[in-house]
Every structure is written in C-alpha cells, then in structure tokens.
Amino acid sequence: MTNKTIIIIGGGHNGLVCATYLAKEGHNVTVLEARDKLGGSASKHVFAEGYHVAGLAHVIHPLNPKIVKELGLKIKKGAAIDTISLSEDGNHLILGKDSVKGGNLSADDIAAYKDFKKEFRKYAKALEPLTINKPPRLKDMDNKDKFTLAKIGWSLRFGLGTSSMREFLRVGGINIYDVLNEVIDDPQLKGAIAADAVIGHHMGPRTPTTVLTYLNRLRGETYGPPTLPQAVGDHFVEVMIKAATMAGVHIEKGARVKRIIVNDGKAGGVELTSGEERIADMVISNADAKTTFLDLVGAAEMDAMFAQRINTTRTNGTVAKLHFALNKLPEIEGLSNGEMSQRLIVAPDMRYVEHAFNHAKYGEYSEKPVLEITFPTLADPSLAPDGHHVMSVSASFAPYSIKGGWDQSRSVFSHKVLSLIEKYAPGISSHVVASEILTPKDIEQQFNVTGGHWHHGELTIDQSFMMRPVHGTAQYNTPIDGLFLCGASAHPGGGITGIPGHNAAKRILSMKGGE
C-alpha cells in the first residue's frame, strides 16, 4: 500500500493505537476527536473544580504487550492492586492473582481458587491467537484466516492438553454461576468472581456466556496485574499521544465528524459539524458501530439488512459511573490505609449479583447495586486538592433505559450508592463536598458512545468474534470501501487493551493496493 491520506474518527485509545501504527508505515494520518481531550472513556475527567479522575476506566490492566513493544509505549507501571470484597462485618476477602485470604475461607476453597484461576487463565491464553488477529471469516477465508484458525486449534488442543480442552469446551458456553458452584463453596468468593464476569454487560451470573466474558476479563491478567491509572503526565493516554505525534500523526481536538462522505460506495472523506470537508483515501472509525454506520454513513448508503443488523445490536449500557469529592479519606472498618488503594467491591454473594441484575431486566436500577470502588488519589494525589480525595465508583446495574427516565432517578440512585458505601465506611457522606453521577445516558452524551456501553456493544456470542459487531463488517473493513472500524465495537471488544486499534491497523496494512 503506497502512502495514503487517512482520517481516523475519534481519538479514543484505540484510535490512537491505530493511527500510530499507520503513521509509522508512512501514511499521512489525521485523528479528528469531537471532544476537547483525547482518550475517550479513558481520558482524564474533571467532575468538580479541582477534582479529577483518570477516566471512566479506573482499574486497568496493561495494554497488550505486543502493542506496547511495537509502538515503544513507555507507560509507567502503577502499583499492582488486589481486589477486596467488602463484608459488612469487616472480615473482608482479599483476592490476589492466585491467592485469596480473609473472610471465612476453608483451606479447600483457598486451594480451589488457585486451581480455578490457573485453569481459567490457561483458557484465556489459549484464546489469544483469536484475540490479536482479525477474526477468521467463515466463508472465503484468506490465508491469514486459515493460519489464525490453525493457531487457535493448535493452542486449544496442544496448549491446553486433552483434559483442559475438554473442560474448556464444556464450560465455554455455560454460565459462571454453575461453574463456580462446582468448584468453590464460599459465597463471598463466588460473588466476587461472578461480579467480574458480568461487569459492563447486561448479564447476571446465571446468564449463558458469562464464562466467556470472564475469560475476556482474565485476558488482561495474562498481560500483567491490574493497577489504578496514573493521571498526570504519566497517564497512558499521554504516552500514546506522544507516540502518535512522534510517528507523525496529526491530531485535532474539538473536531466532530458529522458525516462520512461516500461516493459510489467508497469513503472519500468526512464532513465536520463546522461544515468543513476533509478528503481522504481512507476513513477509520473509532466511534461505535451504530454511530459510524447509522449516524455518520447513514442507512441509505447501505444495504437494508446490514443497516438493520447494526441497528439491532445490543448496545445499552448497564454501568453508572459515580465520582465523589471528599475532604478526607474515609475509613473502612477492617481496612488499612494501604488496602484502601486496592480495588474494592461490593458483591457479597452470587444471589446478590443476580438480584441486582434482575432489576436491569425490567428497566429498573438495582435496589442493591454491585459496586467497584477506587480511591484514585491514593495512586495520584494531584487528582484532588491537598489532603482531599476522590472516590470513583462503577455501579451495576443502572440500565440505559429505565422506567420514567433517568432525570427523576439520577439523584435517588446516587443516594442509594452512597448509603450502601456508608454501611462499610460509616460517616463518609459527611465528607462529600461534590459529586457527579454519569448514567449510561450521560456517558452516551458526554463520551459519544451509543448506549454508554462499556464495550461499545454487548459481548454476547452473537456479537463476538466473526460476528462483531455484526457479520459483514467483522474484519475491521466494512461494506463501504475505504471505511474501517478500529474501536471497541469491533473484535475483541472494549476495555483498555489497544487490541481493536492494533488489529484494524494490521488488517489495513496487509491489504494489497487497497483490496
């Protein structure tokens, strides 16, 4: 492929990864970001004067190591953190990579946890060839597709060995609830793992495919331990911006794309909301699939059934993000100061998680939500004024559409979340000096993600792999010549991974003469 003028719509982390790869190959790449900052859902976010969080994403795993290496991203490693599942009696459970302690655990459960994590990380690793390559097509495979399939076959069969492979095939399609009941007794331990399997999805522990969503989450763990993102200077988005700029990527902020220009079935550039038109040989979208196809391309430019498939993908988010400004670090009974900087969750057992999800099914927020709580100021004090702190909470389930609408429920839900935390951190409410709640509706508006969905679309089987976001556009290319997807709505989905951006770039670079 000779040098091309390429426009990337959206400067989320995946857009930046994709841009950098392409610029490094000599292409003339411009990133157009609608917001006044880069990084999308991972961008630093001010929610009250002087109070920030590092992003909607507040617990991150390392980016895919191949990407880090190839792009030379010098991301400062934050301190590895554990997950602490809070207990009202102060006898919390501390879950590490392979070890678990606290609570009322039996020796059997401690051993079972270790075995379970090892086995499941093995599955997650075995799926890696499928992750870091474009998903193979079912029809008209190219050599790369055949190679990926061969690798995944090899990796499952020989990487896992006979018994693990059999077990993987058995659990792959079932739910995490049944699997955990087979291997672990302790309700709190099962609740903590189940919460990981469903966070960000419209799923409860008993929903089929929650084993796959759990594996998707474990993939990050195979790259390294989770951390709280650094915010200032060292924020990984800043590192990415630097790498992009060095590679020659031209970045524009506050440049919202209104329309992708399509001539005779080929993308020829974009029109900005300012009315300005930009010509390009290729347009790559970091925006989600619905935004890209239905808003920017327009259904009229596409085949009716394709547009229908895009329109009916499930993209309603289920997580509300709450940010609290505190004039003092609260105390949680049974936690040391060091432990406050870990990832804290409220998911006392699987029934609790399932009940929380039940509400979402009926268009209600959870009466007793599942919470993921961090205190980002413990990793980066500059996020708040001296001595002050911020608390960042992901609360599930807060469905995109609720009965009566969010306007009348926003503050009620926010209050519910805070009073739930109050149970573990008595008195915390009196330290709150400012707060914000971002429902999926708000996230949709402020972060430009349809449905405000964590993954730009549910990670169910029918919306995964060669069907992500839908078949007909699952290999980063689209029915429109010269238009590509590079964001979380493409395979393998969301989270801070850089993988969709990487895969899209590799796909484009491997095309001969524009294919």
Added chain:
Amino acid sequence: MEKHDFKQVLQHTPFHVRVEELSLMKSWSPWNGYQVARVFDTLAAEYFAVRSSCTVFDVTPMEKYRIKGPDALDFLNRLVTRDVSKLKPGRVTYVAWCNDEGRVLDDGTIFHLGDDGYRLCAQHHQLDWLMISSLGFDVSIEEETHDVAALSVQGPTSYSVLCAAGISGLEELKPFGILNTKIDDVDVMVSRTGFTGDLGYEVWVDPRHGITLWDAIFSVKERGLYDIKPIGLDALEMVRIEAGFIMPGDDFITAETAVRADHDRSPFELGLEWAVSFDKPYYTGRRALELEKSQPAKRRLVKLSVEGNKEPTDSFLYDAKNGQRIGAIKTNIWSPILKSNLAMADIDYKNGEAPTEIWAEIYYQKELEWKSTWARCEISDKPFWSNKRRSQTPPNRV
C-alpha cells in the same frame, strides 16, 4: 354483532357475492388469504375472452402498501433496483427489489398518487422488509391490502366497456397512467396497467363500493353492448406467460423463501437487467449486483417456445438430444392463439453465453402409459405475444 365463522379460513373479497353467483365450476384457489376463482366455466372460453373481448379479474388480494412522508421517494429508490426518482404524479412503474446479496425478494408496481404518497403493489407479503428498509427514512408505511379492492378489466374491448360503463377521461390515459374519476357517483382510480400484455385497465375502489363498481361494469353486458367475462387464475396464467411476465414463487424462488444457497435469483438472472440501474443513489443489493454484472452470466430465466404439441411440464432441458443437462422448465402453457407450447425456463449459461441448442425431454401419458420424447426449444427475446393496442392512445373504440 357480527359473528366470525372460524370454519371460513379464506376471506371473501368485496366482489365475492357476484363471483360466487357467476362461478359454475366452484373451483377456488387461495391467494394471499383470499378465496379466488380458478375457473368460472371453461378455461378456453375465459382465455379467448381475454384475447378477443373484455374480461374482469378480481385482483383485490394483491399486496398493497401506502408509503408517505418527506422521504417516501428516496425510500422507494433505495428499495428497488430501478431508478424511480423521476416517477411523476399519476404514473405507475414496474419494479423489482432485492436483499443485500442482490437476490430478488419480489416484484411489483409503484403508483405515484400525488399528495397521497405512493402505492407499492407486491406479489408477496413485504411489510417486514419495508419496515426494515425504512430505517433512516422519514416515511410512514401502511399495509392497505384489505382497504383497497380492485378489478382488472382487460382485453381488446376493455376501453369501450369502461367508457360505456360511464367512466370519462379514459381516452387521454396512456399506458402506466393513472386517472381519478367516478363511476355511478363512486370514487374510483383507474390505471392503465395489467398482466395480460393487451389493452387493459385496473380499477381501484373502496371495498364498501366494490359491488357498485362490479355492477356498473357488468351493466354494459346486460344492456347488450359488449360481452364481458369474469376470468379466474388459470386463464390469467396463460395470458401472462404469453405476455412474458414473470411470477415470483412460480418461475423462481424468492430470496426470502429460498433455503439452499444459490437457489435464489438475481434480477439479471431473471432477465430484468432493464430494470436495474447503476445510475442512481445506493440501493439494497447494488454492491452485489455490480459485482455480478462484472462477471459472466451464470444462468437466465428465459422465454422458451417448445416444438410439438406435447406439454413440457417440469421437463429437464439438455444441450442436445441425450446431451448435458442445462436447465428445467418452470412454468408452461399451450397457447391456443400461437398454437405453440410456451414456457418460462431456467437455463445455465456457459462462459456467459446462452446454449446454442436447447432440447426438452418431455414425459407424457397415453392412456395411463408413460412415454417420452425430445422437443427442440427456442429462446424468445421478445414477449411471445403482444399487440399494439396495448399502447395505443386513445385506444380504438370497437
């Protein structure tokens, strides 16, 4: 209160009381959920009536949709393969539409009703596809199959009959034109359209006034002016094959109902190339059709005349006597006027070319004994039967 008779599976059209009276054979067929006549008295009489006088066929069961709204025309143009952007108010056009893969879902006609939007007539139920296709367009789509009744009045004397029935303004009406007028104080819409290849009209009416329309037309016969014959589906099948019109579901499997890959058909494969435009904005299936166009033709649905007097029903076709199989007959009739076996046939092309020789192997019975024979076939590029009456304006009063 009206009681629903659950034993009555098929609905009656508004003309049913008259149809029932005139039907001697009581031979019925279901059509889109309605009970319609196959034959009234004898097929031959009905057939010859179409070609020599005036016939009335009840087309009420035809699927009808009303499309309105600011984007109605853009919506239709994205739906169908033909460029309909220049369709004028008061005009009708033939169209076909495809799925994403460029395979034909159905065919029909679009009526531009002026301020009242557009009517799309289809062979098969299309509401779901129309709804799917409406994403991104500001349109309203309503099914009006049961809200509009229609009679197809066809044949050399159809113009004279309708004039005698009291319809004025017909002399100006060109083929594919629409006239809004009255008959016995009842509002009717007349379009110069039909399925016979001859002079003919379709008269559209509110079902509540269906009988008034029927009686007004048949009064012409009662007054001894012209003969008028009601006809059934069987006679229509004969004349539509003579006229070279294709029938989705009979001549080919529609894309929605095809289960096996490659059993559905593209408009090119159905000989509808003339109704496919690449000179218009994007429409569903276009990308697939452009690709197909760039490749050699794989097969075609053709009009085939078959030598001899043995009916080639369901016959396989070969490139020589005892040669290689290259296709099959889909529908066929014996044409009394042309004295020939006529058929719609699906044949394979080789390197994009039609076979130079086509033979049908025909199985037939003689006093319950099966025999077979070979008959030479000829592709006909033109309709087997046409008459300049069809397009003459004003038509001759006879």
